[in-house]
Each structure stands twice: as C-alpha cells, then as structure tokens.
Amino acid sequence: MKKGVELSLNEYEALLNKAAVGSGLPWGIAEDAAACGAWFMSFGVDKLDTWIDRIKDNSFWIDYCKKIDQPNCNKLNNIFDLAASVYIQPGTRVKLDSYEWSGQELIIDGVKQIPSFRACLTENQFKVLNEHAYKTYAPATDESRLSGAGAGLSDND
Amino acid sequence: MRLDRMGSMHQSRLSFLRQFLRRAAKETWKFNRDLFEINANGVGRALYRLSTPLRDYTLICFSHDLPDEMRSDRVIASAWDATFTLYDGRPTLDDLERLEKHVPYQEEGRLTQNELCLSRANRSVRLWDYVLDCLSNGNQPKLDRVRDVGYLMRTTAVYGSGKFGSADRRVVENREEANSPFQLEMMTVYLIRTFVMDLIEHLAKMKNPNSAVKLDSVIRRSFGVGNSTGLGMAPFLVNHPRLIHSWFEAKENAIATVKNLKTATKTEISKFKELVTRLKPHLKAWQSEHPIQIEKNLALEEDIEKLETKLENFSFSIGSPWKLLCDWSEVELSIEGQEMLNSLILEPYGHLVDTFGDEMSCDETKLFPINGDMTIANVRSTIEKYYSWALEIDWSDPNCDARAWYTSEEKLEPRLGERYEMPELNEYEQALQPGRDVARAYKDLCELEPSTTMADFLRTYPKHRHIMRRCLTCGELPFSEIRDNTIDSSMLPIDMLRAKLSFFGACHFDPRSDRWVRINMFKGAPFPDELSSGSDPENWIWAP
Structure with missing residues (x-):
C-alpha cells in the first residue's frame, strides 16, 4: 500500500470526477472516466498516473464511452478497454495480458484482488488531482461570499 | 414533482428519523453514556453509545468554548460550540486522541473507515443562556419560551457516506439498521440531542452546585435538535435522481395504499382525528419570520379548521373514505394542507405502509447505462x-x-x-x-x-x-426529476431543501432567506433511555 493520502472510494470517485471536469472533459464523460478510475482503485489496478495523463485527452474518453454504449464490437487493447467491458457486462469472463476478470473478481498475475472501498494515493497524485479539481471552483470574492449562500456571516440569534 | 409541492411537504411515517426510532424501539437498543469529562467552561469530551443486537455505535462529542463572534452556521465557519463523529464500535483512548486532532476542525480534518459521520452544532443564543440561568437558579424555563425556539443547539452539517475519509456507504449498507437512507445520520443527531441536554444540566450544576436543578421531563422532551440547512442540499436532490425516485415512489405507494382502502375502522378514524387536534398547538409553536412561510402557515391554519369542519359530518363508511378526503383537499386546501393530509392519513396504517420504508434505498454506485444503439x-x-x-x-x-x-x-x-x-x-x-x-x-x-x-x-x-x-x-x-426550472429568477431553493428535510423527518421549517432554512428534528421524541424503557416511538409527532 502506498504511503500518502487515504480517501473513501466514493470520495475518491467524486475527486476524479471534478478533476476530469477541471481538465476539460464534459460532465457526462467525466462521470464515466471517474467510474473507470474508481474501478481501478477498488480492484488494485495501479493506473492512476496513466488515468491522470488521459484526462487531458478528450478523444480518448469519447472512444471509451462509445465502447460502453455499444459494447458488442469491442476489442480489448488495454486496461481501459477491460474496465469498459467489465463495467457494461460484469458477468462476462474476460482476459487481457496479466489481467483476468472472472465475472465477479479481478485476478492480476494470478492473484485475486480483494475489492476495497478505500483509495490510497501518493501526496503528489492527490495534489495533482486537486489542482485539476480546483479549476471547477469559483474564486472567492466579497460579492460571492455575501450573496451566494443567502446567509450572513454571524448566527448569534 | 413540482417545486411548490416539494416546498410544502411534511414528515411522515416513512421519514428517516421515524424509521430509525421504530427500529431502535423494536430491537430494544441499549443506551449508555460511557464518558462525560467536561469542565465549567463547557470544554471537554463525552461518549454516548447505542448498542443494537449485533453491534455498538458511539457518538464522540467534543465540546468547545466558542467566542460569539465566531458563531456562524455557514460552511465557511471554522469553529463551533460542539463537534461530533459517530464511531463504528467502541473507541479506544488512542482513537479519542487521534480524533481530537481532526473532528474539531471538521472539513479540514481526516477520518478513517472506523468513523461513520461527522457533525457540528452551535448554541441557540436565544435560549442557551436563558435555560442555563433558569436551571442554575433552581427554576424551570418557561415552556412557551422553549417551544418558540425548540432547541438549545442546531447542527450546521451532518456529513456521512465517506466524506472526509469516513467509511464509504458500501461498508455499512448491508447492515439492517443502516440500509434505509441516512439512518446513521439520524442516529448521530438523536445522540447529539441527548448530549446537549446533559451538557446544559451539567453546566448549570457547575455554575451553581447548591441550587441547580435538572430539566423537568416534559420540558426536556420539548427540545429537539435544530438544524441550519443551506444550499448544499439542493444539488443533492438533483444529483441523485435514482435515490430521489425511490423516496417519492415509496411515499406515493404508501398514500395510494391507504386511499385504496374501502373502509376505515373506529380505531383508525380515532387515531386520525386525534392527530388532527394536535396540529393547532403544533402550528402555534411553528415560528417563522419569513413572509412566504408566514403566509403558508396562515393558510395551513385555515386548512386545519376546514378539515375539522369537514370531519364533523364526514362519513368514513362511504367507499374509499381516504381517497374522498384527499380529493376534497385538492379542491379546498392549500398545497401545505394537502401535503399535511397526505402525511396524516398514513399514521393509522403502520401495518400497511411502514414496509415501504424498506424500498427507499438504491444502488447508485453504477452509472445508469446508455444504450448506444437506440435511435x-x-x-x-x-x-x-x-x-x-x-x-x-x-x-x-x-x-x-x-x-x-x-x-x-x-x-x-x-x-x-x-x-x-x-x-x-x-x-x-x-x-x-x-x-x-x-x-x-x-x-x-x-x-x-x-x-x-x-x-x-x-x-x-x-x-x-x-x-x-x-x-x-x-x-x-x-x-x-424535479419538473421545474432550477435556474429561474423566481426559483426558491428552500423548496428543494424542504422536500429533502421532510423525508428526514424535520418539522418547524423556518426559512431565513430564499436559500437556507432552520428546522427542528426529534422535538417531542422520547430520549434513548425512555425508548429503552418502552416509550412509544411513534406517538409524539407534531408535538408543539
């Protein structure tokens, strides 16, 4: 297990989603990209750095989504294709290089992966994801602070 | 699913806090205060444990001495009068020391999979010092004054489901007591209510050991837990379409089940009428300064009078009496009144409708598939x-x-x-x-x-x-789907907040602007020790 930051899996997926939107993916595609990244983490597929590189590539994820939407003619070329295949047809047994999906669990190099609901990432990975996610947040201004929440700053009543 | 109707919904038998209390009573959950170390300034820690037949849950409370100028209900606040986490099991001293470094900082801290919820609360300045003075001087606070505010502390957030490192929803979703939505959040708020009562009595005693008294049991029950809810709840309703569907569908199915009944028994009619008579004092204690809510409450008051008049001559022996009554309400009552009736008619029929509560969860972990081959x-x-x-x-x-x-x-x-x-x-x-x-x-x-x-x-x-x-x-x-425009200039976010809060089981909705609302939870409900001793988990609703 990597030393660094630990998140719950759904917190991690939400962070991936924001990071994907922040790096320029449309909302709907970001959702699928985040689900893919969360599936990797849950089953111990160590591909977060690749995932981070990919979120700058709009066309990669458009192709990925097409594989989910029309799964019948897919070929497995890489781990992302495997994720798409498992995602849309979880009961189907598939194999790619050192990865094997049994229909219920993932086997990597012959070792069954125990699904986890925690996400462990390095400080740097966490920092990079947050830098992307940060682009979805509006800058703090006095006007926003005073009017955006419809509430004042003191609640002593 | 229109905003004006969502903004008029009331708690019902299916509300999450009602489901929580029902299960706690049925399974005779045990309650213990394991620790209470708080000084005269209100600073310290306490542990409150609920034991289900299978496991323990512990509310860890950190109590603080907050300067008035730092008291804010907003997310941007950085300090609170009290902070909490719900621990999965019984924490060790090491856990307490670890959490003391995180929980008081809320969003800035980190939790682990052993923690299930994170929350904080602020004192009601309107009531806190008054009640403290009364108790420390050996007097009971005036019931009317207590009812006008309804709480001594209000929570300003109750986070769960994996937020800030806490346990993912999937860790607990197969536990029966956590399967319905927000059950652990309800447990957190329920235990906070008990802690707040203990805290005020403790501080009164510390202030004046010789003359301080404890709260009278009737007045004690009149305190719920306040909650200040801002805009964060509105995106939740839009972002969880499948979950929201299951909530509304369950309630609609429950209402349809009762409306389809051909007759009503004397006991059922009597239960219904008894609840109608409770509404007037309940409304009297429902204080709001917001012009929209004032107008709605006046209409609701008239609706209750119309309902009472209607019931004087209403024959429950005619076919499908509840449907007839609801049909009448759609012509004669405001939307607040119609929604109140929808909640009221469920009350005599727990044996028919409570099981719909089991259908209010759904698996949201997988995205809804898109069929790319459809035209x-x-x-x-x-x-x-x-x-x-x-x-x-x-x-x-x-x-x-x-x-x-x-x-x-x-x-x-x-x-x-x-x-x-x-x-x-x-x-x-x-x-x-x-x-x-x-x-x-x-x-x-x-x-x-x-x-x-x-x-x-x-x-x-x-x-x-x-x-x-x-x-x-x-x-x-x-x-x-909410079938209304969520970015219209006339849209009221409080309508969305109200719908969700009604499913929580909140009452006394008090909008503070168009986008945040204060409410009360568990007001009138039995405390854990009363519940363990057999108090009715249902018959406290619409307390004044």
Missing part, C-alpha cells in the same frame, strides 16, 4: 414525454436562466449567483439545470436524422452525455 427518434420521444415542461420554456428570456449554481473555492461552499450580474460564473456552472440542458440537447437532436444512433449523436455532441443519461433515467424512473 435518437426514441430519445426525442422520451424528452417530449417527460420534459415537455422544459421544452416550453423560452430559454432566451434572461429570467429563465437568471441563476448559476456554483461551488466557491472558500471551503467549497455551494452557492447560487445571478448569471447576468456575475458573468464570470458561467465558467464554473455546475450541471444542476436539467431543464435548460435538455432543451439545448433536444435542439441538437432535431438537427440530425431520426435514425441516427445515440452513440453517434454523443460522439458528435459529447457535451450532451450527462443530460442524455439523465433523460434516459427519467424515462424509466418518473419521480427522479
């Missing part, structure tokens, strides 16, 4: 069927897209801005306006051949993927 002709007809309200809106009218939902970099506080006054917000707009987005997608759908596949459409227009997924969800789950 866009099919998608267009789905949109025309379920989103005609959105297609009829003139989106070129600045009033119709006046607002933008966004997240501030300031502690990620959810906010709503005026788009035309702050055009920079367009860049940060969240996907929380399904009406406008579906109208935009529909326009592009109409540009292509009807035989085009959805996969090809989304390849050409990837920006529509989110809203297309949503449309297909709504086509299968009719209660998943």
Whole structure:
C-alpha cells in the first residue's frame, strides 16, 4: 500500500470526477472516466498516473464511452478497454495480458484482488488531482461570499 | 414533482428519523453514556453509545468554548460550540486522541473507515443562556419560551457516506439498521440531542452546585435538535435522481395504499382525528419570520379548521373514505394542507405502509447505462414525454436562466449567483439545470436524422452525455426529476431543501432567506433511555 493520502472510494470517485471536469472533459464523460478510475482503485489496478495523463485527452474518453454504449464490437487493447467491458457486462469472463476478470473478481498475475472501498494515493497524485479539481471552483470574492449562500456571516440569534 | 409541492411537504411515517426510532424501539437498543469529562467552561469530551443486537455505535462529542463572534452556521465557519463523529464500535483512548486532532476542525480534518459521520452544532443564543440561568437558579424555563425556539443547539452539517475519509456507504449498507437512507445520520443527531441536554444540566450544576436543578421531563422532551440547512442540499436532490425516485415512489405507494382502502375502522378514524387536534398547538409553536412561510402557515391554519369542519359530518363508511378526503383537499386546501393530509392519513396504517420504508434505498454506485444503439427518434420521444415542461420554456428570456449554481473555492461552499450580474460564473456552472440542458440537447437532436444512433449523436455532441443519461433515467424512473426550472429568477431553493428535510423527518421549517432554512428534528421524541424503557416511538409527532 502506498504511503500518502487515504480517501473513501466514493470520495475518491467524486475527486476524479471534478478533476476530469477541471481538465476539460464534459460532465457526462467525466462521470464515466471517474467510474473507470474508481474501478481501478477498488480492484488494485495501479493506473492512476496513466488515468491522470488521459484526462487531458478528450478523444480518448469519447472512444471509451462509445465502447460502453455499444459494447458488442469491442476489442480489448488495454486496461481501459477491460474496465469498459467489465463495467457494461460484469458477468462476462474476460482476459487481457496479466489481467483476468472472472465475472465477479479481478485476478492480476494470478492473484485475486480483494475489492476495497478505500483509495490510497501518493501526496503528489492527490495534489495533482486537486489542482485539476480546483479549476471547477469559483474564486472567492466579497460579492460571492455575501450573496451566494443567502446567509450572513454571524448566527448569534 | 413540482417545486411548490416539494416546498410544502411534511414528515411522515416513512421519514428517516421515524424509521430509525421504530427500529431502535423494536430491537430494544441499549443506551449508555460511557464518558462525560467536561469542565465549567463547557470544554471537554463525552461518549454516548447505542448498542443494537449485533453491534455498538458511539457518538464522540467534543465540546468547545466558542467566542460569539465566531458563531456562524455557514460552511465557511471554522469553529463551533460542539463537534461530533459517530464511531463504528467502541473507541479506544488512542482513537479519542487521534480524533481530537481532526473532528474539531471538521472539513479540514481526516477520518478513517472506523468513523461513520461527522457533525457540528452551535448554541441557540436565544435560549442557551436563558435555560442555563433558569436551571442554575433552581427554576424551570418557561415552556412557551422553549417551544418558540425548540432547541438549545442546531447542527450546521451532518456529513456521512465517506466524506472526509469516513467509511464509504458500501461498508455499512448491508447492515439492517443502516440500509434505509441516512439512518446513521439520524442516529448521530438523536445522540447529539441527548448530549446537549446533559451538557446544559451539567453546566448549570457547575455554575451553581447548591441550587441547580435538572430539566423537568416534559420540558426536556420539548427540545429537539435544530438544524441550519443551506444550499448544499439542493444539488443533492438533483444529483441523485435514482435515490430521489425511490423516496417519492415509496411515499406515493404508501398514500395510494391507504386511499385504496374501502373502509376505515373506529380505531383508525380515532387515531386520525386525534392527530388532527394536535396540529393547532403544533402550528402555534411553528415560528417563522419569513413572509412566504408566514403566509403558508396562515393558510395551513385555515386548512386545519376546514378539515375539522369537514370531519364533523364526514362519513368514513362511504367507499374509499381516504381517497374522498384527499380529493376534497385538492379542491379546498392549500398545497401545505394537502401535503399535511397526505402525511396524516398514513399514521393509522403502520401495518400497511411502514414496509415501504424498506424500498427507499438504491444502488447508485453504477452509472445508469446508455444504450448506444437506440435511435435518437426514441430519445426525442422520451424528452417530449417527460420534459415537455422544459421544452416550453423560452430559454432566451434572461429570467429563465437568471441563476448559476456554483461551488466557491472558500471551503467549497455551494452557492447560487445571478448569471447576468456575475458573468464570470458561467465558467464554473455546475450541471444542476436539467431543464435548460435538455432543451439545448433536444435542439441538437432535431438537427440530425431520426435514425441516427445515440452513440453517434454523443460522439458528435459529447457535451450532451450527462443530460442524455439523465433523460434516459427519467424515462424509466418518473419521480427522479424535479419538473421545474432550477435556474429561474423566481426559483426558491428552500423548496428543494424542504422536500429533502421532510423525508428526514424535520418539522418547524423556518426559512431565513430564499436559500437556507432552520428546522427542528426529534422535538417531542422520547430520549434513548425512555425508548429503552418502552416509550412509544411513534406517538409524539407534531408535538408543539
């Protein structure tokens, strides 16, 4: 297990989603990209750095989504294709290089992966994801602070 | 699923706090205060444990001495009068020391999979010092004054489901006591209520050991836990369409079950009438200074009088009496009154409707699939069927897209801005306006051949993927969508907050503006020790 930051899996997926939107993916595609990244983490597929590189590539994820939407003619070329295949047809047994999906669990190099609901990432990975996610947040201004929440700053009543 | 109706909903038998209390009583959960170390300034820690037949849950409380100038209910606050976490099991001293470094800092701290919820609360300045003075001087606070406010502390957030490192929802969802929505959050708030009562009595005793008294049991029951809810709840309703569908469908099914009954027994009628008589004192204690809520409460008061008059001559022996009564309400009562009746008629029928509560969860971990082979002709007809309200809106009218939902970099506080006054917000707009987005997608759908596949459409227009997924969800789950414009200049976010809070079991809705509301939870409910000794978990509702 990597030393660094630990998140719950759904917190991690939400962070991936924001990071994907922040790096320029449309909302709907970001959702699928985040689900893919969360599936990797849950089953111990160590591909977060690749995932981070990919979120700058709009066309990669458009192709990925097409594989989910029309799964019948897919070929497995890489781990992302495997994720798409498992995602849309979880009961189907598939194999790619050192990865094997049994229909219920993932086997990597012959070792069954125990699904986890925690996400462990390095400080740097966490920092990079947050830098992307940060682009979805509006800058703090006095006007926003005073009017955006419809509430004042003191609640002593 | 219109905003004005959502903004008039009331708690019911299916509300999450009602489900929580029902289970706690049925399974005779045990309650213990394991630790209470708090000094005369109110600083210290305490542990409250609930034991179900299978496991323990412990509320860890950190009590603080907060200067008045730091008291804010907003997400951007950085300190509170008390902070809490719900621990899965019984914490060790090492756990307490670890959590003392995180829980008081709330969003800035980190939790582990052993923690299930994170919360904080602020004192009611209107009532805290008054009650403390009364008790320390050996007097009881005036019941009317207590009822006007209704709580000594109000929570300003109750986070669960994996937030800030706590346990993922999937860790607990198969536990019976946590399967229905927000059950652990309800447990957290329920135990906070007990802690607050103990704290005020303890501080009174510390202030004046010789003359201080404990709260009278009737007055004690009159305290609920307040809650201050801001805009964060509104995005939740839009972002969880499948879950919201299951909530509304369960309630609609429960109402339909009662309306389909051909007769009502004397006991059922008597239970119903008894609850109607409780509403007047309940309304009297429902204080609000917000002009919209004042008007709605006046209408509700009239509705209750009309209902009482109607019941004087109403024959429950005529076929389907509850349906007749509801049909009458739709003509004669305000929407508040209609919704109150919808909740009231469920009360005598726990044996028929409570099981609908088991159907209010759903698995949201997997995205709704998009069938890429379907033609866009099919998608267009789905949109025309379920989103005609959105297609009829003139989106070129600045009033119709006046607002933008966004997240501030300031502690990620959810906010709503005026788009035309702050055009920079367009860049940060969240996907929380399904009406406008579906109208935009529909326009592009109409540009292509009807035989085009959805996969090809989304390849050409990837920006529509989110809203297309949503449309297909709504086509299968009719209660998943709010059928109103969430960015209209006249939209009231408090309507969305109210709907969700009614499913929690809240009452005494008191909007403080168009986008935040104070409410009360568990007001009148038995405390854990009373519940363990056999107090009725149901018959306290609509307490004044």
